[in-house]
Amino acid sequence: MLQVKKLSFSYAKDIVLKDINFTVNSGENLAIIGKSGSGKSTLLKLIFGEYDLEQGQIFWKNIEILGPKHNLVIGYDFMKYVSQEFDLMPYTSVKNNIGKHLSRFYPEEKEQRTQALLKIVELEDFATTKVKNLSGGQKQRVAIARALANEPEILLLDEPFSHIDNFKKQTLRRNVFNYLKTKNISCIVATHDKNDVLGFADEILVLNSKKIIAKDKPQELYKNPRLPLIASFFEEFNVIKNKIYYAHQLKIVEHSDLKATVKQSYFNGNSWLIEAEHNGTIIYLNNNESINQEEVIYFKISD
Numbered sequence: 089m090l091q092v093k094k095l096s097f098s099y100a101k102d103i104v105l106k107d108i109n110f111t112v113n114s115g116e117n118l119a120i121i122g123k124s125g126s127g128k129s130t131l132l133k134l135i136f137g138e139y140d141l142e143q144g145q146i147f148w149k150n151i152e153i154l155g156p157k158h159n160l161v162i163g164y165d166f167m168k169y170v171s172q173e174f175d176l177m178p179y180t181s182v183k184n185n186i187g188k189h190l191s192r193f194y195p196e197e198k199e200q201r202t203q204a205l206l207k208i209v210e211l212e213d214f215a216t217t218k219v220k221n222l223s224g225g226q227k228q229r230v231a232i233a234r235a236l237a238n239e240p241e242i243l244l245l246d247e248p249f250s251h252i253d254n255f256k257k258q259t260l261r262r263n264v265f266n267y268l269k270t271k272n273i274s275c276i277v278a279t280h281d282k283n284d285v286l287g288f289a290d291e292i293l294v295l296n297s298k299k300i301i302a303k304d305k306p307q308e309l310y311k312n313p314r315l316p317l318i319a320s321f322f323e324e325f326n327v328i329k330n331k332i333y334y335a336h337q338l339k340i341v342e343h344s345d346l347k348a349t350v351k352q353s354y355f356n357g358n359s360w361l362i363e364a365e366h367n368g369t370i371i372y373l374n375n376n377e378s379i380n381q382e383e384v385i386y387f388k389i390s391d
C-alpha cells in the first residue's frame with residue numbers, strides 16, 4: 089500500500105501542495121485530476137522521490153520514499169515513473185530502450201519479455217527503429233513499455249496517452265490498464281482526459297487550491313459532482329437553482345415553464361450540443377438534431 093501522510097511542498101516560496109493525505113492499495117488504479125498547475129505532476133514527482141519533502145512522509149509498504157538528499161540515485165526498483173518528457177535513449181532502437189533494464193544474463197527471457205511489451209503498446213513493427221525517428225505518440229508508447237519491463241509494484245503515469253492519436257488511444261488504454269490489473273500493479277495516473285479515468289480508475293482524487301477537494305469512485309463523482317470544477321472534468325454542465333445538471337439532463341419538450349433561446353448548435357457525434365440563453369445565462373442541452381439560431385425552446389430537467 090502507498091501511504092501519503094500530511095505532505096506539504098513548495099518550489100521556492102510558492103506553496104504547491106498542502107496537507108495531502110491518501111492511500112493507494114496494491115493493484116489499485118488512482119486517477120489524479122485538477123486544473124493545469126494544480127500540482128498533479130509535482131505530486132507524482134514527490135511520490136517518485138524526485139524532491140525532498142518539506143513536511144510529511146510517503147511510504148510504499150513499510151519503505152519510506154526519500155528524496156535526493158538521502159539517495160544518490162533517484163527512485164526505487166519497485167516504482168516506475170513515466171514523465172511527460174519520456175527520457176528515452178534517442179539513438180537506440182525501440183527494442184533496446186524497452187529492454188534497457190532487463191537482465192542480459194537471460195537473453196531468451198529478455199527477448200520474450202520485450203516482444204510481449206512491444207505487443208501491449210502495439211509497436212512490433214518498430215522494434216528496430218531508432219527512437220529519434222519515432223513520432224511523439226510512438227515515443228510515449230516506448231516509455232510506457234520500458235516502465236513495465238521489470239514489472240514494478242507501482243507505476244506513476246503523467247498524462248500517459250496525451251500524444252497518442254485517437255485511433256490507437258482506446259485500445260492502448262485497455263491494453264495497459266488491463267495488464268496492470270492482471271499483474272496487480274498499483275497505478276497513479278495524472279490526467280486531463282476523462283477517458284483515462286472512466287472505466288479504468290478505482291478512485292479519483294481531485295486537487296484544487298493546493299488541497300485534495302474530493303476522493304471517490306468515478307461513478308460517485310460523476311453522479312454527484314458537488315462542484316462545477318468536478319462536473320467540468322466529465323461533461324458540459326449547467327448550474328440551475330444552485331444545482332449542477334449535465335447537458336443530457338436537460339430535455340427539450342413542447343411545453344414547460346423553462347424557456348431558452350438557441351444561440352448555437354455543435355455536432356458532437358452522438359447528438360448535438362445546443363447552446364442557449366436562459367434567464368440571461370448560457371445553458372447547454374443535448375438534442376438529436378441542430379436547432380436554428382434564435383429559435384425559442386422549452387426544456388425540463390431530469391435528475
Ligand SMILES: Nc1ncnc2c1ncn2[C@@H]1O[C@H](COP(=O)(O)OP(=O)(O)OP(=O)(O)O)[C@@H](O)[C@H]1O
Binds near residue numbers: 099104122127129278
Ligand atoms: N521545477 C519547478 N520550479 C518551480 N515551480 C514549478 C516547478 N514545476 C512546477 N512548478 C509550479 O508548480 C505548480 C504545479 O505544477 P505542476 O506541474 O505540478 O501542475 P500540474 O497540475 O501537473 O499541471 P499540468 O496539468 O499543466 O501538467 C505550478 O504553478 C508550476 O508553475
